Amino acid sequence: MxxxxxxxxxxxxxxxxxxxxGFSLLGVFIGVASLIGAWSIVNGVNxxxxxxxxxxxxxxxxxxxxxxxMFTPNVPDSVWRAWARRPRIRFSDAEALNxxxxxxxxxxxxxxxxxxxxxxxxxxxxxxxxxxxxxYFDIKNLRLAAGRAFTAQENRAxxxxxVLGDAVAQRLFVDRSPLDRSVRIGGTGYRVIGVVEKQGxxxxxxxxxxxxxxxxSPAQNLVNPPxxxxxFLVKARTEPEMHLAMDQAEGIMRSRxxxxxxxxxxxxxxxxxxxxxxxAGISRILVVxxxxxxxxxxxxxxxxxxxxxxxxxxxxxxxxxxxxxxGARRRDVLRQFLAESAAIATVGAAFGVVxxxxxxxxxxxxxxxxxxxxxxxxxxxxxxxxxxxxxxxAYPASRAARLDPIAALRQE
Amino acid sequence: xSAGQPFRTGDTPxxxxxxxxxxxxxxxxxxxxxVRALRGVSVQIKKNEYVAVMGPSxxxxxxxxNLIGCLDTPTAGEYWLNGQKVSRLDDDALARxxxxxIGFVFQTFNLLPRATALHNVELPLIYAGVAxxxxxxxxxxxxxxxxxxxxxxxxxxxxxxxxxxRVAIARALVNxxxxxxxDEPTGNLDSATSxxxxxxxxxxxxxxxxxxxxxxxxxxxxxxxxxxxxRDGEIATDQLRAA
Numbered sequence: 001m002x003x004x005x006x007x008x009x010x011x012x013x014x015x016x017x018x019x020x021x022g023f024s025l026l027g028v029f030i031g032v033a034s035l036i037g038a039w040s041i042v043n044g045v046n047x048x049x050x051x052x053x054x055x056x057x058x059x060x061x062x063x064x065x066x067x068x069x070m071f072t073p074n075v076p077d078s079v080w081r082a083w084a085r086r087p088r089i090r091f092s093d094a095e096a097l098n099x100x101x102x103x104x105x106x107x108x109x110x111x112x113x114x115x116x117x118x119x120x121x122x123x124x125x126x127x128x129x130x131x132x133x134x135x136y137f138d139i140k141n142l143r144l145a146a147g148r149a150f151t152a153q154e155n156r157a158x159x160x161x162x163v164l165g166d167a168v169a170q171r172l173f174v175d176r177s178p179l180d181r182s183v184r185i186g187g188t189g190y191r192v193i194g195v196v197e198k199q200g201x202x203x204x205x206x207x208x209x210x211x212x213x214x215x216x217s218p219a220q221n222l223v224n225p226p227x228x229x230x231x232f233l234v235k236a237r238t239e240p241e242m243h244l245a246m247d248q249a250e251g252i253m254r255s256r257x258x259x260x261x262x263x264x265x266x267x268x269x270x271x272x273x274x275x276x277x278x279x280a281g282i283s284r285i286l287v288v289x290x291x292x293x294x295x296x297x298x299x300x301x302x303x304x305x306x307x308x309x310x311x312x313x314x315x316x317x318x319x320x321x322x323x324x325x326x327g328a329r330r331r332d333v334l335r336q337f338l339a340e341s342a343a344i345a346t347v348g349a350a351f352g353v354v355x356x357x358x359x360x361x362x363x364x365x366x367x368x369x370x371x372x373x374x375x376x377x378x379x380x381x382x383x384x385x386x387x388x389x390x391x392x393x394a395y396p397a398s399r400a401a402r403l404d405p406i407a408a409l410r411q412e
Numbered sequence: 413x414s415a416g417q418p419f420r421t422g423d424t425p426x427x428x429x430x431x432x433x434x435x436x437x438x439x440x441x442x443x444x445x446x447v448r449a450l451r452g453v454s455v456q457i458k459k460n461e462y463v464a465v466m467g468p469s470x471x472x473x474x475x476x477x478n479l480i481g482c483l484d485t486p487t488a489g490e491y492w493l494n495g496q497k498v499s500r501l502d503d504d505a506l507a508r509x510x511x512x513x514i515g516f517v518f519q520t521f522n523l524l525p526r527a528t529a530l531h532n533v534e535l536p537l538i539y540a541g542v543a544x545x546x547x548x549x550x551x552x553x554x555x556x557x558x559x560x561x562x563x564x565x566x567x568x569x570x571x572x573x574x575x576x577x578r579v580a581i582a583r584a585l586v587n588x589x590x591x592x593x594x595d596e597p598t599g600n601l602d603s604a605t606s607x608x609x610x611x612x613x614x615x616x617x618x619x620x621x622x623x624x625x626x627x628x629x630x631x632x633x634x635x636x637x638x639x640x641x642x643r644d645g646e647i648a649t650d651q652l653r654a655a
Contacts (some may be wrong), residue, residue: 016526047471181626230438325483327511327539329504405483409522 013312013340014347024308025348027301028388032349032381035294036356036373037159041363042286044372049279055107056371058272059139061242064110065089065097065232065249069268086266088224093256094232100252101234103241108136109215111223111230117211119172119183127168129185130209131220134214137163139235147179147194150214158216166198167208185211188218231270242271297385301348302392309396311343320400321408336403341393342386349385353378419454425492430590430622431457431480436489436499438475449475451645452489453607457591457624462617465626465635472645474595477626481514481593491609494590515584519596520652521576523568523583531553532562533583554582558612574605581612585621592616594625598632610635 014021068083075083091109098107115129120372150161162183169178169192178192190213199207213219219260224230234249236242246269253267313320320333328336331334356377363371419425425432438450449536450472457463467473478484479491482498485506491499498509510516515536533551542550555564558578568576577597584592594613598606614635617623627633634653641649 012526318522319524322524323535323539324507325481325510326536327507327515327587329507329539331504332539334508406478409483409518 003335003339006335007343009336010340010343014344015017020308021344021347024305025301025344025351027297028303028345028348028385029301029352029355030300031294031297031388032352032385033355033359034297035290035381035384036234036353036377037359037371038286038290038293039377040356040371040373041361041369042283042290043374043377044286044360044364044370045279047372048370049276058275059141059233059235060272061237061239062139062233062235062272063242063246063249063254064125064270065093065234065267066268066270067231070270071275087257089229089232089267091227091229093253094229096256097232097234097249097252101245101248103236103244103248105237105241105245106138106235107133108139108233109133109229109231110233111215111220111228113223115186115219115222116410117172117185119170119178119181122172124168124171124209126209126269127165128405129222130210130212130221131173131215131217131223132212133215135235136233139233142199142212144194145197146177149194149212153270155214157214158218158220159214160188160190160217161193161214163194163196163212164192165208165212166209167206168211169195173334183211185213185219186222190217236311246271294384298388301345301385302388305341305344305389306394306396309337310346310399312340313337313396313400316400317374317408317411320403321405321411322402324405325409330401332354333403334397337397337400338390338393341397342389345389345392346382346386349382350387352385353381358380419456421490425495427495428459429456429492430459430461430494431455431624432490432492433476434490436476436479436491437487438472438479438484439487450479450486452468452644453487453642453647455640455650457622460617460620460622462613462623462635462637463625464633464639465624465642466628466630466633466639466640467642467648468628470644471642473626473642475534475645476642477593477595477624480591480624481516482509495524505537509627511536512587513590515581515587515589515592517577517584517592517594519581519599521568521580521600523576523579527569528565528567529579529582529600532568532579533586535583536552536587543633551582551586553587555579557585558582565600572605573601576606577601577605578612579611581609581616585616590622592621592623594623596627597625598627598629606632 067086067088094107094109110130110132112128112130114126116123116125117127118124134150134152134155144163145166149163150159154161162185164178172178172183173181178195181192182189183192184190201207234245236245249269250265254265257266259266323333357373360371360373363369417622419432419434421434429593433453435452435454436450437452438447440447440449443452453476465473465476479486482493486499489499490497493509494513498506501509530548530551533554534547537547537550558581560575560578560582563575565573568579571579598609601609610632613623625636633639638650638652640647
């Protein structure tokens with residue numbers, strides 16, 4: 001019997017026994033759907049981390065000088081306490097580094113603290129107040145939707161001007177223009193000079209609830225003690241230049257802090273690679289857990305299919321006997337039942353692909369997780385699904401093929 | 413008595429002999445006890461003969477039927493079908509022979525319940541590897557031959573018992589086999605319908621078809637031109653009826 005006939009027959013049988021086939025393809029369906037869905041999440045977060053977060057939010061070829069690293073999975077308390085005892089980064093550190101870099105870099109100061117900002121009787125609570133120097137906008141790739149960023153002169157002079165995040169502007173001004181209005185931050189009136197383009201969110205964390213003011217403006221008291229910085233941001237033109245600048249920064253900081261050669265750094269130089277390493281740690285867990293889940297559901301799916309096929313062979317013993325009496329060889333019967341189980345599994349996998357795609361769209365739309373479909377996962381899902389069908393069908397099919405036609409025909 | 417000339421081991425049957433068995437023996441091992449179902453049956457059937465095989469249950473007629481139908485292989489002895497020695501062939505080779513040389517008609521029809529009459533008749537052609545368009549044409553022709561040209565798209569449950577058996581006969585004929593092998597073809601039919609089926613057999617016989625039919629009913633066997641009776645695994649009588 002040609003393969004085409006076997007497949008046609010298999011599909012006919014599936015159509016004729018919708019309920020039974022529905023049950024038997026459930027396992028593969030769930031396996032493939034979860035494979036594609038979970039893969040989409042990992043893939044989406046991966047892309048987000050490498051493209052958007054690392055390159056846009058953190059900045060390309062950028063590092064940050066901080067008291068301690070920003071993203072650190074599973075730090076023991078003792079390490080955390082040691083970090084808290086470290087000296088903080090000072091304005092003078094930043095100025096010394098600025099003077100010493102021999103590679104062309106762009107730098108900015110940054111400190112942040114949550115605060116409340118108000119306009120007339122309206123308040124926006126829990127807003128991230130960032131005091132920064134003027135190049136902060138360039139380094140963070142923040143484009144303005146309206147107005148302008150503050151200038152170096154305004155920064156040096158400590159001018160009371162503010163640039164709002166999109167969510168803050170929406171909250172306080174709804175659809176009116178916030179430009180040239182006066183908002184209050186920590187008891188001081190600030191003139192709004194710009195609004196930053198909408199940034200969206202990352203992993204459910206909103207990115208538009210911020211206000212940026214000059215580092216030396218009155219609100220600096222709200223953020224850090226005088227002369228203290230959270231982070232000193234350095235952006236180089238290329239990666240090698242960034243590493244050069246990092247080496248210089250490390251050397252200068254060590255000498256400023258009088259560290260002996262064998263002492264560890266008591267400051268951190270964070271790069272987007274650090275963030276990606278942090279994410280890679282998480283995604284490695286997913287990569288270990290995910291195939292486990294998929295394999296378990298595919299194995300269950302395979303067992304279900306094998307059982308259904310054994311039942312089917314038992315029920316259709318007479319049909320097998322008839323087919324043999326009409327000239328079906330062993331391989332014809334084998335092929336018929338293999339095609340049937342492969343078809344069941346492939347149909348299950350196909351439904352699983354559709355559900356997986358739906359799941360991806362749903363996750364991307366309704367949850368904070370960035371999900372992005374991977375074509376590889378679809379291919380893998382279908383191939384694995386079909387493979388499970390062939391493997392699960394092999395034993396029942398070979399039993400069918402070996403049936404004695406006389407005994408099979410005699411069966412009621 | 414037995415038609416044709418004596419056959420010795422090592423001989424080749426004459427071309428007009430479709431079926432030749434020589435000292436055909438079949439023993440079953442039933443849990444250590446050997447049951448001798450056939451004890452050296454030698455019979456020759458010529459082209460276009462119409463033979464009924466009779467005998468009480470346990471006489472070995474089903475065993476003989478299975479051997480003639482190439483569903484089983486003998487313990488000893490020879491079986492020649494249409495000039496080919498088939499008593500020592502393997503499973504797949506027997507399947508080819510069944511497909512090409514033998515058309516089965518069963519007591520219980522054995523139609524696929526979900527398939528149309530046409531598709532049921534197509535089955536042997538599928539295993540013969542005939543292309544789908546040719547297949548449909550040949551199956552339709554076979555159905556017309558048994559008077560079911562207007563029932564091709566019906567499923568078995570939409571057909572009467574007699575019509576079902578005709579579909580089965582069409583299926584048996586579609587590969588133009590050397591022999592039509594019928595096992596109690598009227599066992600599940602009332603007498604009027606039985607008569608109808610016997611008429612179909614008579615017509616086929618007149619058109620040149622070789623027919624071997626197993627039955628235990630004397631009035632059905634009476635339609636055949638020759639009646640072979642088995643008893644205790646041996647041929648008891650082999651009689652030609654005057655036409």
